[in-house]
Amino acid sequence: MSSSAVAPGGLRSAAKRKNAASKKNKEAKEQPLSTRAAGAGGSSATMLKLFTDEAQGLRVDPLVVLFLAVGFIFSVIILHVFAKVSGKFFS
Amino acid sequence: MSFRVLDLVKPFEPLVPEVIAPERKVSFNQRVMWTGVTLLIFLVMSEIPLYGINSSDGSDPLIWLRMMLASNRGTLMELGVTPIVTASMVFQLLQGTKMIHVDMNNKQDREQFQNAQKLLAIMLACGQATVYVLTGMYGPPKMLGLGIILLLILQLVFAGIIVILLDELLQKGYGLGSGISLFTATNVCEKIMWKAFAPTTSSAGKGAEFDGAVIALFHLLGSRSDKRRAILEAFYRQNLPNMLQVLATVFMFLTVVYLQGFRVEIPIKSTRQRGPYALYPIRLFYTSNMPIMLQSALSSNIFIASQILFMRWPNNLFVKLLGQWGQKGGSSQLYAVSGLAYYIQPPLSVTEAMLDPIKTLIYIVYVLGTCAVFSTTWIEISGTAPRNIAKQFKDQGLVIAGHRDTSAYRELKKIIPTAAAFGGAAIGALSVASDLLGCLESGTSILMSVTTIYGYYELAVKEGGLSKSIVSGYSDGI
Numbered sequence: 001m002s003s004s005a006v007a008p009g010g011l012r013s014a015a016k017r018k019n020a021a022s023k024k025n026k027e028a029k030e031q032p033l034s035t036r037a038a039g040a041g042g043s044s045a046t047m048l049k050l051f052t053d054e055a056q057g058l059r060v061d062p063l064v065v066l067f068l069a070v071g072f073i074f075s076v077i078i079l080h081v082f083a084k085v086s087g088k089f090f091s
Numbered sequence: 092m093s094f095r096v097l098d099l100v101k102p103f104e105p106l107v108p109e110v111i112a113p114e115r116k117v118s119f120n121q122r123v124m125w126t127g128v129t130l131l132i133f134l135v136m137s138e139i140p141l142y143g144i145n146s147s148d149g150s151d152p153l154i155w156l157r158m159m160l161a162s163n164r165g166t167l168m169e170l171g172v173t174p175i176v177t178a179s180m181v182f183q184l185l186q187g188t189k190m191i192h193v194d195m196n197n198k199q200d201r202e203q204f205q206n207a208q209k210l211l212a213i214m215l216a217c218g219q220a221t222v223y224v225l226t227g228m229y230g231p232p233k234m235l236g237l238g239i240i241l242l243l244i245l246q247l248v249f250a251g252i253i254v255i256l257l258d259e260l261l262q263k264g265y266g267l268g269s270g271i272s273l274f275t276a277t278n279v280c281e282k283i284m285w286k287a288f289a290p291t292t293s294s295a296g297k298g299a300e301f302d303g304a305v306i307a308l309f310h311l312l313g314s315r316s317d318k319r320r321a322i323l324e325a326f327y328r329q330n331l332p333n334m335l336q337v338l339a340t341v342f343m344f345l346t347v348v349y350l351q352g353f354r355v356e357i358p359i360k361s362t363r364q365r366g367p368y369a370l371y372p373i374r375l376f377y378t379s380n381m382p383i384m385l386q387s388a389l390s391s392n393i394f395i396a397s398q399i400l401f402m403r404w405p406n407n408l409f410v411k412l413l414g415q416w417g418q419k420g421g422s423s424q425l426y427a428v429s430g431l432a433y434y435i436q437p438p439l440s441v442t443e444a445m446l447d448p449i450k451t452l453i454y455i456v457y458v459l460g461t462c463a464v465f466s467t468t469w470i471e472i473s474g475t476a477p478r479n480i481a482k483q484f485k486d487q488g489l490v491i492a493g494h495r496d497t498s499a500y501r502e503l504k505k506i507i508p509t510a511a512a513f514g515g516a517a518i519g520a521l522s523v524a525s526d527l528l529g530c531l532e533s534g535t536s537i538l539m540s541v542t543t544i545y546g547y548y549e550l551a552v553k554e555g556g557l558s559k560s561i562v563s564g565y566s567d568g569i
Contacts, residue, residue, distance in 0.1 A: 058108045062125070062265055065110060065256045069132045072249055076167065079142040079242075 096191050097203040100210055107206050107213075110256060112263045119554055125265040126273070129257050133274050134281070136253070137161070137168035141246055143239040145230025152398055154424065155391035158536045159384065161274040165229070167250040170219055172271045174251050175258055178212035187472055209255065216251030220244045268550055276543035279536040283340060286332040286531045295330060304332040304531075332531055339528040340537065347521060347541040351376060355506055358492040359484070368492050373506055375514045377475070380542040382466040382515040383522055386458060387535045390435050397432040398425065437526040437533065444527055459519045466515025467508060477503040 117125070144165055151157070151164055162171030182204070185191045194200045224243045225232055232240060258270030266273075289303035301307040308325040315321035326334045353375035358368040397414035404410050414432025416425040427433040434453045438444040444451040470476045481500035484490065491499050518538060525534035 058105060059111050060108050060256070062110055062260050065253070065260055066128060066132070069136070069253045069257065072253060073132070073135055073139060073167075076139055076142055076246060080140075083142065 097193070097200070097207055100203060100207045103210055104203075104206055107209050108252070108256060109209075110260045110263050110265075113265060117265055119551075122265060122267050122554075126261060126267050129261055129266060129270065130273065130277055133161075133168070133254070133257065134277065136250060137163045137166050137171075137278070139167050140165055141167060141169065141229070141243060143229070143235065143243050145234060151424065152395060155387075155394045158279065158533065159275065159387060159391070159539075161271075161278040163278075167246060168254075169223065170216060170247055170251050170254075172254060172258070172274055173219065174212040174215040175255055175271060177215055178208050181211065182208050183472075209259075212255050213248075213252060216255075217244075217248050220247035220251070223247065267554075268547055272539075272543045272546070276540040279532055279540040280544075283531045283537075283540075287337050287340075289332075293331065300328075300331060302331055304334050304337045307331065308334050336529050336531050339525070340530040340532075343521070343525045343528065343530055343534075343537055344541055347538060348545060350517065350521070351542070351545050355510065357502070357506070359489045360492045361488055362490055363488040371489075373510050375510060376518060376542070377507065377510045377514045378466045378469050378473075379546065380518065380539050381469050381473075382462040383518050383535050383538050385465040385469070386461045386519065389461065393435065394427070394432055397427070397430070437523075440529055441527055455520075455523050458523050459516045462515040462519030462522075463512045464515075466511045466518075470507065470511045475507075477507045480507065 153162075156162075156173075157164070157171075160171040160173045160176065162168055162173065182191075186193055186204075193204045221244055223229075224235075224240055224247070229235065229243065235243070254270075254274075258274075260266065261268070261270040261273065285303075287303055287305050289301070290306060291302045292299040293302055294300065301310050304325070307328075308322075311321040311325045312318060315324075351374070354372040355374075356370040356372050359371045360366070360368050394414075397410075398416055400407075400410045401414060401416050405415075412430055414427045414430035416432075417428045418424070419426045426439075427436045434450055435457050437454065438447075438451055477500060480503050484499050489499075491502050494502060522534035522538055525537050530537055
């Protein structure tokens with residue numbers, strides 16, 4: 001005698017299997033949540049198909065991008081200032 | 092298991108930086124804010140000069156591309172959006188010609204595709220930066236020294252990567268639309284505003300004059316005693332931007348916005364649900380600014396190739412036929428003076444157009460023809476041809492009201508190619524007209540910025556950001 005009360009197979013597990021399969025299918029076909037997926041991309045909506053979904057890369061928060069950009073701008077400015085100052089004092 | 096080209100990028104996948112997509116839809120106000128901040132960063136970066144450059148005088152060989160690629164000479168934005176645009180063009184071409192197979196319905200395929208694009212964009216940024224520095228664009232490499240060369244390349248590459256990330260940020264749903272078109276449009280608008288309101292002065296014989304047209308008008312009116320002469324001078328001065336050009340630019344803006352509204356509306360209804368008719372609009376500018384962009388890309392590439400060949404072999408017959416270049420009006424900028432390049436170069440003013448009517452005629456025919464051809468070709472490439480739209484209708488269970496199910500294709504085929512060809516020619520004509528009227532910027536750039544801004548405006552209406560639509564009866568497009 002098997003210990004389980006319900007026999008394996010049958011209607012219920014078929015439904016479960018179908019649910020799981022459809023969920024997996026849906027996930028694979030999932031469209032990105034972005035402007036381009038919504039059918040809009042500025043004026044030339046049809047022009048360039050660019051990066052719009054999630055990939056398993058090095059994931060960056062958008063705020064980090066902003067800080068990176070501002071940091072870069074400041075570092076270049078500091079280089080300029082440094083060159084000016086050292087040119088004034090040490091030449 | 093088969094091995095595909097796209098699998099080659101797999102080992103680099105963990106290295107490609109990528110902005111996290113928003114988990115839920117970002118609200119309209121926040122999207123406007125993100126767009127604004129990104130734009131601000133881009134603009135600041137396009138004003139800061141590169142560290143370590145020696146000289147950036149002399150003729151600019153890439154002046155024809157600067158406008159399209161949102162780049163500024165000698166600044167951090169030297170590369171502009173070139174790497175992104177080039178990479179995506181290459182991949183679109185590969186995909187369009189079925190050289191690489193990508194199943195756009197498969198998530199993994201899409202991921203690999205976009206990673207490959209981004210990798211190519213970063214590599215292009217590195218390559219371009221190296222070429223720019225080593226060909227002596229900022230002074231001879233021997234004079235710069237190894238340290239400065241490395242620093243310059245590093246700055247350019249890093250700026251390139253930041254632009255790629257900023258564009259991705261905007262596209263992933265934080266911003267309103269595509270970053271590329273936004274950056275390009277902003278660059279053009281900035282140049283136009285600067286030419287109208289520049290506070291800088293330049294002196295040429297008669298004393299100092301303001302560069303900005305509007306400021307010069309007030310200055311001349313205030314400082315000259317003969318008001319009639321002052322107004323005449325403010326409107327007709329040849330050496331600097333004048334008020335006539337400002338008025339021409341405003342006029343072109345209004346015309347383009349008016350023409351943007353032209354559309355044929357096809358009444359459609361659903362076969363699945365009963366209900367009222369919906370309208371499917373097909374615009375006059377069916378392909379938007381695509382034809383003019385392609386046309387100007389073609390011309391600028393011809394100009395660049397011709398210029399490089401002419402520098403190297405000025406006495407070759409073939410090179411002379413392609414184009415001869417010379418300086419004009421004291422500046423170091425080169426212009427085509429004869430050959431093929433001369434005929435496809437826009438006339439610089441009405442007087443010039445009058446002086447050589449054959450050239451003007453050839454130029455007009457060339458622009459209108461290429462724009463129409465590019466427009467009709469583009470609908471096939473971009474998947475907006477009648478066949479595709481008819482299939483889309485069928486998939487969504489839509490039929491044209493008052494017709495049988497099967498006749499949607501026939502109806503669309505009557506309208507769409509005509510709209511595309513005529514719209515392409517119309518946008519070409521607008522570009523020629525604004526060049527001849529002498530607008531502040533080239534006709535192409537004005538058209539591009541207007542269409543982009545209008546597209547953004549429509550998007551804002553569609554997203555429900557504006558309380559009410561200014562264009563009455565706006566209906567949802569494609």
